[in-house]
Amino acid sequence: MLTAVVIEDSRLARNGLMRLLEPYTEIDVIGSADCVANALELVKSFRPEVLFLDIHMPGESGFDLLEQLDYSPKVIFTTAYNEHALRSFDYNVVDYLLKPINKSRLCDAITKLTASDVETPSETFQEPEIATMTMQSKVFIKDGGQCYLLPIKEIDYFESCKNYTRVFFSNKNAYIKKPLNSVLKRLPESDFFQANRQQIINLNSVTNTDLGVGDTCEVTLNHCTSISVSRRNLQIMKAKLGF
Numbered sequence: 001m002l003t004a005v006v007i008e009d010s011r012l013a014r015n016g017l018m019r020l021l022e023p024y025t026e027i028d029v030i031g032s033a034d035c036v037a038n039a040l041e042l043v044k045s046f047r048p049e050v051l052f053l054d055i056h057m058p059g060e061s062g063f064d065l066l067e068q069l070d071y072s073p074k075v076i077f078t079t080a081y082n083e084h085a086l087r088s089f090d091y092n093v094v095d096y097l098l099k100p101i102n103k104s105r106l107c108d109a110i111t112k113l114t115a116s117d118v119e120t121p122s123e124t125f126q127e128p129e130i131a132t133m134t135m136q137s138k139v140f141i142k143d144g145g146q147c148y149l150l151p152i153k154e155i156d157y158f159e160s161c162k163n164y165t166r167v168f169f170s171n172k173n174a175y176i177k178k179p180l181n182s183v184l185k186r187l188p189e190s191d192f193f194q195a196n197r198q199q200i201i202n203l204n205s206v207t208n209t210d211l212g213v214g215d216t217c218e219v220t221l222n223h224c225t226s227i228s229v230s231r232r233n234l235q236i237m238k239a240k241l242g243f
Contacts, residue, residue: 001025002113004050006032007039007065008078009057017052017078017101024110036060040068048073050094050113055079063140076109133186135204141167141174148174153191156221158183158200168225193237195219196230203240 004027008014014032021027030046033039035057043051043065051073055062062077080099095109133139135153150169159166160180167174176183184192184200195201201221208220217229217237229237 001028002050002074003028003030003046003048004052005030005039005042005046005048006052007034007036007057007062008032008052008054009034010054013054013078013099020101020103020106021052026114027110036062036065039065043069043073047071050074050076052076052078074113076113132188135188135191141176146174148172152187153202153204156202156205156225157195157227160198190240193233193240195227195233195237199227201227203237206241209241 004021006014006017006021006029008017011034014034018029018032021029027050030048031042033042036059053062053065053075055077056079062079066075075093077093077096078099078101079096094113097105097109133152135151137152138149139152141148141150148169150167155167155169157168158180159168161175163177163179165176165178165180165183167176180198180200184194187200191203192200193203201219205221206219207223210218210220216231217234219227219229219237221227
């Protein structure tokens with residue numbers, strides 16, 4: 001049995017989720033909290049194995065809570081917004097449930113949770129099954145002392161840096177603590193394109209294309225950055241851009 005805490009500022013949502021969890025005998029809900037301050041006291045006292053955690057709460061967010069803990073509980077985020085999906089990868093996330101939470105999606109999350117419990121810590125991460133972001137979505141990126149709430153449409157391209165991904169936007173850049181292939185799964189397929197093994201480009205940022213000899217291609221983003229398109233991906237890009 002896994003001990004769990006429900007952290008949600010809305011009393012109705014908090015009680016509703018606790019009722020939905022009642023049939024799951026493998027989950028022992030040992031308490032609940034309505035804000036980060038109360039949750040922090042509860043979590044530090046009982047060190048639950050699982051947090052059902054809202055992101056948007058008055059004062060501090062669910063992310064603020066996680067950054068104050070000295071251990072890494074499994075987390076199932078509960079939120080009305082999908083814009084924080086990328087940042088959620090920084091933590092020991094099992095799933096990311098969008099409100100209103102339905103029984104089927106909760107069942108899927110519990111299945112992932114109990115499956116991950118029998119694996120080693122390095123194997124427990126399973127990427128949340130969430131809706132693909134749209135060009136109207138925003139993503140929170142924290143890079144050192146800088147924090148950005150960035151509209152997806154303003155990102156020019158992503159670049160692989162081993163287990164990190166570097167994000168380029170408005171003559172700035174920052175890092176996401178996830179590999180490039182994980183980022184690609186969340187992006188709008190119609191607007192973002194993997195140009196090569198190292199880079200994903202925003203097709204709306206393409207201002208020029210240079211088709212060379214032998215099926216080679218260079219694209220220019222916002223009149224300044226040049227990106228090479230691999231041969232295997234060139235035909236896909238031609239179809240997307242309609243030439």
